[in-house]
Amino acid sequence: MDHALSSSQRQVPDLPLAGPTDHPVIAMPFHVEIDGRQYKGRGISLVRAEIAGLIDPHMAGLERMAWLVFRFQGFTVGLPVEVRMQEADAARGTAALVFLDPTGEHLPQLRHLVNAWIAGDLVTLGQAIAVRPVAAKPGAGQAARRLPRLRGMLLLLVLTAALVGLVAGKLFQRVFTHRLATPVVAGFDGRTLAATATGQVEFLDPQAKPGEVAYAIRANTGQVLSVAMPCDCRVEVLGVEAGSTVFAGDPVLRVSAPDAGLVVTGFALPEEMLDLARASGVDLRFADGLHVAAGLAPGGIGSAAPGAPVPFRLVPAEPLPADRLGQLAEVTLRYPVPGLIRPLSRLADRVLPAAEAKVP
Template sequence: MSITHADTSQIDGGSGRLHHVPATSLPSDHPMMELPFAAEIDGRQYQGAGVSLAGVKLTGLADPNLVGHDRLLRLSFPFEAFQLAIAVEGRITDINPGNGEIEVTFIDPTGPHLPQLRHVLNSYIAGDVVSMGRVLGVALQPNKPSKGGKQATNGGGGALRTIGNGLLVATATIALIGGAAWLVHDRFFVDHVVAPARVETAGRALTAIDAGQIDYLDTEASMGEVAFSIRATSGETLSVAMPCDDCTAISAGPELGATVQAGQPVLKISQADAPLILKVRVEPEQLYSLAEARGIEARFADGTSITTHADEASLSSAAADTSGRPLFIDLVPEASIDAGRAGQLARLTIERDYPFANGLDGIRGAIATKFASVE
């Protein structure tokens, strides 16, 4: 949902400009505002305790090891008939297990989420929004009576007010219809992927063939040489050979001495001229949505978006996995991705086909055939 507001006088001294806030801790010049909202991180819901343009404070149970990690937050502000959802990248800077408080600082406070969040905070400060829970209301000022006890009347002013009120009603009606259409489209024809996608070099992963500890690791191994060895829980040492000679191998995360599970990626290998793709971790129930998608939009933090589609080989491999755990899927972009975006995160939106799309295509084809026969 997109909301814009031109009035920034109540935030940041009226300049409308924000200085970049380092993602270490929340600055004191951005006071927290207590208004009802919720936040979703990695699929887990947290209750909002405070929000500002620099970050948020949440309450709930969280893993203390997440401190210092970057996560994609989905902030939800509830209203009576709808909710405003804002996605923003943040860094978890503090977790207090004692009272359940979690402090998250926005990585880029001036990112694409800024206009929507600033509008909500400005409206709340100004008193335009007097309820953020069950009812969305506005503060109305009563008409001031004239000295004689009767309201002053002005023929010209009354006409202008009538025209103005009519325009406001028409604008509100159009906005309501547009909002309803957007909600219907978002509910039935759009599917949001919770986990962000990451830009990586196309290739494949060498995975652990059994659970155990990595006993040997060589990213420079030639074809046929041992790339890594695992000392399995059974006591055996299992080795995996490098499958190619002209490829580049990098660690997929585990280091020498690390403990891995069966099927966990250990090395990522790719050809020297391999293109950039996006890789996303999804739940098994989302595989069909990716397979039948009309298009998958990937939007980066700077607002740039590209269209992608799920790689068929990646989908087939994931569909054969019966473990029930989250799976990695490759997304192939319609146009090449700039090399400077390697490692960047993107938010994914799956666009479904309209139920009557095939019927419309058939009608268009019949009309085209009819005109061709007439000519």
């Protein structure tokens, strides 16, 4: 970057003075465009300009519209001036442009640029012109530059920490958690009465007294198999009605004690049973976003035919309110975490959706 030139340094030793002596030619960076061709400016005054470039000797004495272009940092000033080319020297590649109307509309802008250059308010920056910066108090510029830099570093540190936390949480979720493919449903703690044969539900009475027939199934063999109500208890009908077709083992009724609390039941795929059995904790997430910690009930894994989904039962760590009856929940299994990375598990609890589940 060139430094600012003082007024005493802005003399033009190699440019002849032409025209009136009160208009000296000043060497300042600019270029001239005539008929689409560009010429480098060697010097300029209020009445003429000196140019260099590929000069056509036939243009000597011709009048043309010329653009005087001054390039600044971020913008350009262009002044249209009617000129006559004189003193054309094709061998040296120089010529002089005499302004036909020195007092034209370009004069105020040109006078301002020339005067600012002479006063030292304009400095050269390579091929450009820029305004000389105002001198600042010692240390003020450093403090002004240091504050945005500190803000940028702080923002970078915050974003880096957030990215590290997100990656760590996702890695923890990948290794130490597993989400079951099917949801579970909240219901009263009790036992399920299932279909005793494949066939059609011929009779269904959820209000039956103990010992009375609760439901009857006409099997495909033509036999009618009846199931008696085992107790004076609360009864839930599990999605069947008289006339429904059922398979052997399909749930029909669920019976529970009148004061029984809510549990969640569901079916796991056979390949998920080992994950369910070795889970150290379970997180239930209901549709409204509520998280509840739960555990596998004793004997909570049922039996099923080979390849069929296996029923299981989970007991919430805290009693569920009665209005959760029948609501679906998503199940996330959590595996034992080594003591060395327990702090990472607590970080994951704050980041992952299963935020409220407790990890042993």
